[in-house]
Amino acid sequence: xxxxxxxxxxxxxxxxxxxxxxxxxxxxxxxxxxxxxxxxxxxxxxxxxxxxxxxxxxxxxxxxxxxxxxxxxxxxxxxxxxxxxxxxxxxxxxxxxxxxxxxxxxxxxxxxxxxxxxxxxxxxxxxxxxxxxxxxxxxxxxxxxxxxxxxxxxxxxxxxxxxxxxxxxxxxxxxxxxxxxxxxxxxxxxxxxxxxxxxxxxxxxxxxxxxxxxxxxxxxxxxxxxxxxxxxxxxxxxxxxxxxxxxxxxxxxxxxxxxxxxxxxxxxxxxxxxxxxxxxxxxxxxxxxxxxxxxxxxxxxxxxxxxxxxxxxxxxxxxxxxxxxxxxx
Amino acid sequence: xxxxxxxxxxxxxxxxxxxxxxxxxxxxxxxxxxxxxxxxxxxxxxxxxxxxxxxxxxxxxxxxxxxxxxxxxxxxxxxxxxxxxxxxxxxxxxxxxxxxxxxxxxxxxxxxxxxxxxxxxxxxxxxxxxxxxxxxxxxxxxxxxxxxxxxxxxxxxxxxxxxxxxxxxxxxxxxxxxxxxxxxxxxxxxxxxxxxxxxxxxxxxxxxxxxxxxxxxxxxxxxxxxxxxxxxxxxxxxxxxxxxxxxxxxxxxxxxxxxxxxxxxxxxxxxxxxxxxxxxxxxxxx
Numbered sequence: 001x002x003x004x005x006x007x008x009x010x011x012x013x014x015x016x017x018x019x020x021x022x023x024x025x026x027x028x029x030x031x032x033x034x035x036x037x038x039x040x041x042x043x044x045x046x047x048x049x050x051x052x053x054x055x056x057x058x059x060x061x062x063x064x065x066x067x068x069x070x071x072x073x074x075x076x077x078x079x080x081x082x083x084x085x086x087x088x089x090x091x092x093x094x095x096x097x098x099x100x101x102x103x104x105x106x107x108x109x110x111x112x113x114x115x116x117x118x119x120x121x122x123x124x125x126x127x128x129x130x131x132x133x134x135x136x137x138x139x140x141x142x143x144x145x146x147x148x149x150x151x152x153x154x155x156x157x158x159x160x161x162x163x164x165x166x167x168x169x170x171x172x173x174x175x176x177x178x179x180x181x182x183x184x185x186x187x188x189x190x191x192x193x194x195x196x197x198x199x200x201x202x203x204x205x206x207x208x209x210x211x212x213x214x215x216x217x218x219x220x221x222x223x224x225x226x227x228x229x230x231x232x233x234x235x236x237x238x239x240x241x242x243x244x245x246x247x248x249x250x251x252x253x254x255x256x257x258x259x260x261x262x263x264x265x266x267x268x269x270x271x272x273x274x275x276x277x278x279x280x281x282x283x284x285x286x287x288x289x290x291x292x293x294x295x296x297x298x299x300x301x302x303x304x305x306x307x308x309x310x311x312x313x314x315x316x317x318x319x320x321x322x323x324x325x326x327x328x329x
Numbered sequence: 330x331x332x333x334x335x336x337x338x339x340x341x342x343x344x345x346x347x348x349x350x351x352x353x354x355x356x357x358x359x360x361x362x363x364x365x366x367x368x369x370x371x372x373x374x375x376x377x378x379x380x381x382x383x384x385x386x387x388x389x390x391x392x393x394x395x396x397x398x399x400x401x402x403x404x405x406x407x408x409x410x411x412x413x414x415x416x417x418x419x420x421x422x423x424x425x426x427x428x429x430x431x432x433x434x435x436x437x438x439x440x441x442x443x444x445x446x447x448x449x450x451x452x453x454x455x456x457x458x459x460x461x462x463x464x465x466x467x468x469x470x471x472x473x474x475x476x477x478x479x480x481x482x483x484x485x486x487x488x489x490x491x492x493x494x495x496x497x498x499x500x501x502x503x504x505x506x507x508x509x510x511x512x513x514x515x516x517x518x519x520x521x522x523x524x525x526x527x528x529x530x531x532x533x534x535x536x537x538x539x540x541x542x543x544x545x546x547x548x549x550x551x552x553x554x555x556x557x558x559x560x561x562x563x564x565x566x567x568x569x570x571x572x573x574x575x576x577x578x579x580x581x582x583x584x585x586x587x588x589x590x591x592x593x594x595x596x597x598x599x600x601x602x603x604x605x606x607x608x609x610x611x612x613x614x615x
Contacts (some may be wrong), residue, residue, distance in 0.1 A: 047420075053419065053420060053423060055366075055423070099599055099602050099603055102602070102603075102606045103602060103606050105419060106358065106362075106364055106419075106562065107558060107562070107602075107606075107608075109364060109423065110364065110554040110555075110557065110558050111558060111598070111602070113551060113554060114551050114554055114555050114558070114595060114598065115595070117547070117551040117591075118591055118592060118595045121591040121592075122591070122592065125587075125588035125589070125591075126588060127588075234547070235547060235551065236431075236547065239366075239427045239431075242423070242424070242427075243424070243427075246420070246424055250420070276435060276439070278431045278432075278434065278435040279431065279432050279435040279436065279439075281428070281431055282427075282428040282429065282431030282432035282435065283428070283432060284428075285424055285425070285427065285428030285431070286411065286425055286428040286429065286432070288424070289414075289415065289421045289424050289425045289428070290411070290414060290425075292414075292421065
């Protein structure tokens, strides 16, 4: 718990200090990164701690975003609206999850993909409510009781705080008995089942939590972007979030957030030079997979080991080499 | 009545198209345990290759053949170069094929642009068959015919030939097949190329039916995944039945509830999964 406390304090300091060095463009970028980090962490939770690889997570993001856009026309209280978003996306995750988690891993992947795409099509086709392919602008204004939030700096701090809260919540879940059992299920489902745990309940719990958090990220995005379109639920967006998780590192909480930062910075940077971002992203992905050395957070840990624990890495190094040879064979 | 039959034929034609795509997907999945997310883009590529060669005044059938060959070759290259490295690694496969789909889709966008294109129906089949009052477009009948032919061919290959026996054995126990002295690597390359060629073929045949536009790859991928899920993993027989089911239901859904056709198909999938989590014809997953 002490370690979590230190990390959290460091994180808060980082969030507070960033605006001192960033330009307006940088602040906007950082705000988007916070939102995407929440989204990526929600997917990272089920991928890294429950072993469920979902390609439809953008569906929940879209639900959250459209809830703010559509219901926000009638409900102005931001807390209430955010709560509605989280509840709707969480409930959707709970109901669909009951069916989804009965299936094996390949099925789960394909079904979640179909589910995300279903929402994409629904947002597209329910034109009277959602504006169809043209999307819709968001009329709701974020107001958390300190006045309306409109300036980039205000958005920055709100999203930064939301990010920290999401991180702490996830950390608490992961460290809780339920989180540990979920991880145990990922590692050996049969054993946990034999130990008397109801495997499905824990998987469903993680999935619901993850879906609700993705919906939360989506509703924040809706406020931030003041425009929503069906693309928010497309499976390519789900795939991109998965890429963020992988770039950052699966099996850690903070890795997906790092992945989201790198991904969004790269996307913005490369898109200013060329229209061929999808191709470049695809190529980066293929190369990352072929190198196959985990995500950035794993590399950071590796370097940390080299710097602080020279002795251990001396022993560890040959092992790594052996592993590499195994992969080649 | 005649409208009903015409709709039924359209549904069957779409179903056969889905079957051809899903068959490739499910064979790759069953034998190699790879979810090929680039399958939809291969389908799109197949359609666009035909489009290019037809523009060069080539016959539709030659263009179709070229399309099938090129996608098969691309399949071989992809398997030898990339897919080979990620067998047994689920997450890596997903990422790799997802990355590939992005690259191929962007190349298609680069070469052919983003405008919607249409493939003309080949002259030979650009006619209608009228029985009494009913009029059936010949091309749709032809697609149904090809789909059935393919199903027969797959059945023959699977149950009557040595290759089929090897592939069936490969689905059951890959390590054992290797131990029996069969070159599993070669089988995998062949299977992947075959699947890619099927995607190319269905793209070529589907072009005149559904047109060509950006995003078609995703639509077709999702529908064929649903077909595979309903039918059962690795079972092309299941794919055949469920493809017809999905094609017909989707077509009628589009007529009766235009905005909810996708939802209906999805709900059917959910119901099947609740009753039989392994799909209609799938075996219990260990």
